[in-house]
Amino acid sequence: MAENETVSGSDKENDDQRARKALSEAGLVEIRLEEFAQRIRDVKSLIMVRLRELIDIGNNIKERESAAYSLGTLKVLELKLLAQDSQRSDSPES
Amino acid sequence: MNLLAKQIRAEANWPPEKGEAVSFTSSTSSAVLNPPETAVLKEVRWGLVWRDFVLEDGRVIPEHRVAGCPQPQAWRNVSEVTEAERQECEERLVSMAGAGMDPRKRDQPFWTDLNQYLAYTYLRFKQTGNGHPDAE
Numbered sequence: 158m159a160e161n162e163t164v165s166g167s168d169k170e171n172d173d174q175r176a177r178k179a180l181s182e183a184g185l186v187e188i189r190l191e192e193f194a195q196r197i198r199d200v201k202s203l204i205m206v207r208l209r210e211l212i213d214i215g216n217n218i219k220e221r222e223s224a225a226y227s228l229g230t231l232k233v234l235e236l237k238l239l240a241q242d243s244q245r246s247d248s249p250e251s
Numbered sequence: 252m253n254l255l256a257k258q259i260r261a262e263a264n265w266p267p268e269k270g271e272a273v274s275f276t277s278s279t280s281s282a283v284l285n286p287p288e289t290a291v292l293k294e295v296r297w298g299l300v301w302r303d304f305v306l307e308d309g310r311v312i313p314e315h316r317v318a319g320c321p322q323p324q325a326w327r328n329v330s331e332v333t334e335a336e337r338q339e340c341e342e343r344l345v346s347m348a349g350a351g352m353d354p355r356k357r358d359q360p361f362w363t364d365l366n367q368y369l370a371y372t373y374l375r376f377k378q379t380g381n382g383h384p385d386a387e
Contacts (some may be wrong), residue, residue, distance in 0.1 A: 193365070
C-alpha cells in the first residue's frame with residue numbers, strides 16, 4: 158500500500174515536472190506582453206492538430222466540440238489583439 | 252534534515268492569509284531591474300493551472316512570483332479542471348475582450364486569465380495529442 162502511494166506520488170511529481178518543462182519550453186508560464194498574439198497562434202495550431210486527429214478518428218464528439226469551442230475563443234482573442242494593435246498604429250501618437 | 256524541517260514549516264504556513272503583506276517580484280526579468288514589491292493580500296485562488304494571489308490594489312500575481320513560495324509550487328492536473336470551470340473562464344475571457352480590455356497589461360485580471368487559459372489549453376491538447384489516456 159505504502160509502495161503504491163509512493164509510486165503514485167512519484168507519478169504526480171513526474172507529471173508536474175513534465176508539465177512545467179513543456180510550458181516553460183513553449184514560453185507559456187509567463188507570456189511576454191509582445192508575444193501574446195504569437196502564443197495564441199501556437200496554441201491554436203496545437204488545437205487544430207488535435208481537432209484533425211479527432212475528426213479522423215471519427216468519435217469523441219464531446220472532445221471535438223470542446224476543442225472547436227476553445228479554438229473559437231482563441232480566435233476571438235487573437236482578433237481583438239490584432240484590432241488593438243491596428244488602432245495603436247493608426248493613432249497619431251504612435 | 253534542517254533544510255527539510257525548514258521546508259515543512261514554510262509549507263505548513265503557506266499560503267499566507269488574507270490581510271497579510273506579501274512580497275513579490277513584479278516581473279520574471281532581472282531582480283536588479285525589478286526589485287521586490289510588497290502589497291496586502293486580498294485572496295488566494297486557484298486558476299486553471301496554478302494559484303493566483305489577488306492583491307488589495309487589484310493586481311493578480313501568480314504564486315511562483317511571490318516570495319517564500321514553496322518549491323516546486325502546487326499545480327493542478329489538467330484532468331482536475333471541470334468543464335464548467337473551463338467554460339466559465341472562456342466566457343470571462345471573451346467578455347473582457349468584448350469590453351475592450353487589453354490582456355497586455357501585466358498583473359491585471361485579463362492578463363492572468365489569458366496566461367492560465369493558454370497554459371491549460373496547451374497542456375490539455377499536448378497531452379491528449381500524444382497518446383495520453385484521456386485521448387480515448
